[in-house]
Amino acid sequence: MTKQNTTMPFANLDSRSLNALQTVAEKHLTALKRYEKNYEEVVKAISSLIDDSQKQIVCCICGQMVYDLLSCNPDPVSLSGRCCRECDVEIVIPARAKQHHLFLDVFDK
Numbered sequence: 740m741t742k743q744n745t746t747m748p749f750a751n752l753d754s755r756s757l758n759a760l761q762t763v764a765e766k767h768l769t770a771l772k773r774y775e776k777n778y779e780e781v782v783k784a785i786s787s788l789i790d791d792s793q794k795q796i797v798c799c800i801c802g803q804m805v806y807d808l809l810s811c812n813p814d815p816v817s818l819s820g821r822c823c824r825e826c827d828v829e830i831v832i833p834a835r836a837k838q839h840h841l842f843l844d845v846f847d848k
């Protein structure tokens with residue numbers, strides 16, 4: 740058995756085998772570059788989501804800071820802005836219920 744050349748692992752291959760090997764290596768490299776690009780896109784999308792999740796706004800009812808992603812629709816108390824969860828539970832939902840009952844009262848008559 741001949742001693743393998745460790746510094747030039749493909750030194751004993753003929754040119755046809757070397758060409759085939761080069762073609763396979765180029766295909767793998769292309770696939771890796773595509774994967775790397777997709778990976779960068781995924782990292783960018785996740786980073787953007789994390790940035791969005793950190794965004795804070797002012798509750799349009801009580802004025803406290805609230806994470807935008809956790810904010811609520813204040814309609815019918817306010818037709819613009821967003822409100823915090825506490826105002827949603829304490830003020831907005833009861834206002835909606837009251838509006839709903841007023842509507843039912845008018846409808847029943």
Ligand SMILES: [Zn+2]
Nearest residue numbers: 798801823826
């Ligand atoms: Zn609030």
